[in-house]
Amino acid sequence: MTYENILSSMLEGVTSDVDKREGSIIYDALAPCALKLAETYFELNNFLNLVFSDTTVGIYLDRCVADFGLSRKQATKAIRKIITSGVVPIGTRWAIEDTTYKVIEFITVGEYKAECEQYGDIGNTYTGTLQSLDNISGITANLTAILLSGQEEENDENLRDRFYNKVRMPATSGNTYHYRQWALEVEGIGDCKVFPIWNGAGTVKVLIVDSNKEVDETLEATVATHIEEVRPIGATVTVDSPTAKTIEATSTITLDGSKTLEEVKASFEEKLKKYLNSTVFKTYSISYAMIGSILLTTPGVSDYENLLVNSGTANIAIESTEIPILGAVTLTEVVD
CATH class of the missing domain: 1.10.287 (Helix Hairpins)
Known part of the structure; x- marks a missing residue:
């Protein structure tokens, strides 16, 4: 019409x-x-x-999945360790770059837990010297380890995947799907893989990745605690993170003149990372041909040669307990 x-x-x-x-x-x-x-x-x-689950987005997706008892995971704040040269009061505020942190708990002499006041993964970003926002003089403070990583609000893709898992994979009586459902309920978890009877009868192993499909060991304890609260009596559950397998790529490329080498490299890295994330817990090899196709279809690339993935031209095997992560990418322009 x-x-x-x-x-x-x-x-x-x-x-x-x-x-x-x-x-x-x-x-x-x-x-x-x-x-x-x-x-x-x-x-x-x-x-x-906006009515159907495969095409709906945003608040309409929230309303769609709510009928099945699901809700979007909210953004969380990072918990970081602060090392100080002296005693600082609980509740004092510190800043670094465009983030601020509030001291929430004493750990030991010269060490405190601090919560980022900004939601999301920005709280995981910086380390280094902090500036006092409460005019505390004579004491230095440094932002160090991530104790619990901050996570962004769950995106539509992950929420839709959780919805499909719930309706297509019935979770009952502590089966494999049940452990998967329990793990995915935790804020910040993007995907997981369950290994039943991994170490004998009554044992279950759950590998987890964060909402960016990356390793985040700070989430292991949270997931383990949640599963412990809901699991069947008698099961011994181990929550762990997969081993990261670095995928590196080098190639010589011919530019078509529409993009600079730096722009091409940034675009290729973004597309390659998206491909690697799409394979997490789903495939057991990274396709050499697929990486070549991604490079050739990157805006600004006319042609390429001498593509090497992890120094070779073969597919990269991914073990059942591994996930691929993007490593160094080196692109060199053909010089006439």
Whole structure:
């Protein structure tokens, strides 16, 4: 139902003794109405997409999955270790770059837990010297280890995947799907893999990755605690992180003149990382041909040669307890 089709249909309903040419009174009267009707039909098509789980987004996806007892995971704050040269009061605030931290707990002499006041993974970003926001003089403070990483709000893709897992993989009586469901319920968990009877009868191993499909060992204790609260009596559960396998790529490329070498490299790294993330816990090899295809379709690349992935030209095997992560990418421009 396009504007042109609607207008044509409306004009056909006007008697032939009336001037219906463009610019005529009846044409100019019907055209705005036809445009509004076309806009309405377009919006109705979008509304249909917002009803079904495979095409809905945002708050409409939230409403869709809520019928099945699911809700979007909210952003969390990072908990960091602060090392100080003296005693600082609980509740004092410190800053580094564009983040601020509040001291929330004493650990030991000269060490404190501090919570980032900004939600999300920005709280995991910086380390180094802190500046006091409470005019504490004579004491230095340094931001060091991540005790519990901050996570961004769950994106539509991860929420949709959790929804599909729930409705397509029935979780009952502590089966494999049940452990997967329990792990994915924890804030910040993006995916997991369950190994039943991994160390004999009554043992279960759960490997987890964060919402960015990366290793985050700080989430292990949280997941273990949650599963311990809901698991069947008698099961011994081990929560661990997969081993990261670095994927490196080098190649000589011919530019088409639309992008600089730096822009091409950044775009290729982004696309390659997205591909690697898509394989986490799903495939057991990284395709050499796929990486070549990604490079060739990167904006600005006309052609490439001498592509090496982890110094070779073969597929990279990924073990069942490994996940691929992006390592160094080296692109060299062909010089005529």
